[in-house]
Amino acid sequence: MAERSHECWERCYGIIQKRLPVLKWLPKYSLQWLQLDLVAGLTVGLTVVPQALAYAALAGLPVQYGLYSSFMGCFVYCLLGTSKDVTLGPTAIMSLLVSSYAFHDPSYAILLTFLSGCIQLAMGLLHLGFLLDFISYPVIKGFTSAAAVTIGFNQVKTLLGLQNIPRQFILQVYYTFCRIGETRVADAVLGLFCLTALTGLQQMKESIPKANRMEPLSVRISQLVVWTTATVRNALVVLFAGLVAYSFQVTGSQPFTLTGVTPQGLPSFQLPPFSKVTPNGTVSFGGMVQKMGAGLAVVPLMGLLETVAIAKAFASQNNYQIDPNQELLAMGFTNFLGSFISSFPVTGSFGRTAVNAQTGVCTPAGGLITGVLVLLSLAFLTSVFFYIPKAALAAVIICAVAPMFDARIFYTLWQVKRLDLVPLCVTFCFCFWEVQYGIIAGVMVSGILLLYPIARPRIKVLEHEQETLFIQPAGGLYFPAIEFLRDTVRKRTQSESRLCNIILDCTHVSSIDYTAVLGLSELLQELQHRKLSLVFIGLQTHVLQVFLAAGLEGFHHFPNLKDAEKSLEEELSHAGEALLDGSDSILPTSGIIQ
Incomplete structure (x- = not known):
């Protein structure tokens, strides 16, 4: 009894561990891991804050919503995530989708977060992650490349300080070039400078050689300084741009377009908006859902696709395993709970995940440090965000999405x-x-x-002997293919008047459906009417059972070609004798394996 209770407890604890992966690594947590997680969390935090402000602007929402969306994933993923590297938060692609389906309205964005979280949770609980397998790699690359172009060009108008440019891409391109003469020189100069600085720092980071313990300490320290500077380049460039704008503000002139007032403090914990009051009346929950339309499918699926793809990539790179369905649950809970603190939909970020991995993060606990840093920014730094030029945030977004376009x-x-x-x-x-x-x-x-x-399988057709046609389909036979097979047989038998036997080799037919069986039955009857015999060889056991269950009239099958040929030769011999006796029956009647 005690042993059975112990086994039951171990089984239950294993299930709990699977649903709460934190229980796997927390008992082994060490001081060394804490040091590395602390450094990684701070580094990612310095990256996420400026990006959060920029992505909120890309989504068409006030900048504080980017910060509202940046900390819930840090805490939830620490408990539920199976990858040590992944960070959840706002991304360029998700911000683009929010811009399309939330109509630059925070109420729609928050409700979209809530519904996306519910859908993702349902998919995780039902183990529906396999649905992502139906989105092929070319489709993913086509989408991400187009998104990079769309997002990048969308920021050109902000970089140049242009106003009232339409959101639709084609119109956006047209009106941007039409109004190029309205460019604000100060915004354009600052934006181009920020772009140059970000690009230079990125190239500097990529050119740093790997640290070697044999090198002098001064060299290793300088490499670390350069790497750290390049890694937090977004924060440094935004800080520099903010200082420049503040210096102009002090002198009484402001040539830049600024972010403006950002509400200070943490978001209140409240239910998502299930209706919306407008000047024309109240929009019901059903009306809001209907207006978001396809976004309720696209946003959750693209969020899952991005997160799982990133988690798999870094798990393979760093030699550990992830659970895709658990990743869906982690992101579903993040979006579900995030909707209560005014978050817009989030997903895994490739750029910040790469920074997390490169800084040597050991566990998802690094996300706790990032989340705390975002909360401190909301509590104490929002007044500083007023002076951040929009052109600087546009430069951050352009540099973030540029690698997404893969021309190769x-x-x-x-x-x-x-x-x-x-x-x-x-x-x-x-x-x-x-x-x-x-x-x-x-x-x-x-x-x-x-x-x-x-629908059009490869079919090998050979004249095996003078009076025998050998036909071999290359794969399974399903209802779209049966007419093609029948037409192939019909054309060959009509062109060869001396044929009297058809052998259908089903060695490669691993599955078949009822419509295909019905089509073969009709083909069998048609050939019998024309005094031709059709036999089957190489039927796999489960395929043979389908044929036998269907009860096809005149169905004959053999285990291999040799047995079929032997039987057909005997039948031809019997048919010849029968003709001499005045009989006209030439169909096989023996050698049949039932």
């Missing part, structure tokens, strides 16, 4: 498989119209390319 993928697919360029280009082009149309079109094209070989 077009050349790679041209070299590897040109057909994959079709979903890539379709997704890329349609995303400039509307993001959801690009993703849907890309998935549909990928689906067509996936289904085409099923």
Whole structure:
């Protein structure tokens, strides 16, 4: 009894550990891990604060909503996440989607967060993460590349200080060039300087050689200083731009477009808005959901795709395992709880996750430090955000999304498989119209390319002997393919008048459906009417059971080609004797394995 109770407890504890991964690493936590997690958390925190302000602006929301969205994921993922590297928070792609589906309205953005969290939680509990497997790599790259162009160009107007530019991409390009003469010189100069500085620091970071313990201490310290400076480049550039703007403010003139007043303090904990009061009346919950439309599918799915892809990449790089369904639960809880503190939808950030990994983070506890830093910024630094020029935030976004555009993928697919360029280009082009149309079109094209070989399988057709036609389908037989197979048999038998036997080799047929069986039954009857015999060979056990259960009239099958040929020869011999006796029956009647 005691042993059984102990086994039961171990089983229950294992289930709890699976749902609360923190219980796996917390008992082993050490002082050395704490030091590394502390450094990583501070570094990521200095990166996330300026990015949060910039991504809120990209989403069309007041900048404080970027900070509201940046700390819940840090705390939730520490408890529920299975990757030591991943950080959850605002990202460029998610901000673009929020801009499209929340209509620059915080109420819609918060409700979208709540509903996305519920959908992601349901998918995690039902283990539906496999649905992401139906979004092919060319579709993902087409979307991210188009998003990089869209987001980057969207910030050009802010960089130049232009006003009243439409959101739709084509119109945005047109009006940006039409109003180029209205450029605010100060914003343009500061923005270009910030772009240059960010690009230079990034190149500097990539050119730093790996630290070698054999090098002098001064060299290693200088490398560390340069690496740290380049890593927190966003914070340094935004701080510099803010100081420049503040110095102009002190002198009584302000040539830059500033972020403006940011409410100080932590967000209040309250229910998401399930209705919205407007000058024209109250918009109900149903009306808000209907207006968001496809966003309720696109936002959760793209959030899952981004997080799981990042988690898998860093797990493979750093040699540990993740649980995709647990990752869905972690992000679902983050969005669900985040909606109560006015967050917009968040997902895994590749850039900040890379910084986290490079600084040597050991556990998800590093996120706690990042979350605390964001909360301190909300509590004490929001008055400073007033002086941050919008052009500087635009430069941060442009540099963040630039690596997302992968021009090499077009050349790679041209070299590897040109057909994959079709979903890539379709997704890329349609995303400039509307993001959801690009993703849907890309998935549909990928689906067509996936289904085409099923509808038109490769079929080997050979004249095995003088009076025998050998037919071998290359894969499973499903209802879209049966007419193609019947037409192939019909055309060959009509062109070869001397044929009297058809052998259908099903060695490669691993599965079959009822419609295909019905089609083969009709083919069998048609051939019998024309005095031709059709036999099957190489049927796998489960496929054979389908045929036997269907009870096809005149169905004959053999384990291999040799047995089929032997039986057909005997039947032809019997048929010849029967003809001499005046009988016209030439169909096989023996050698049948039932």
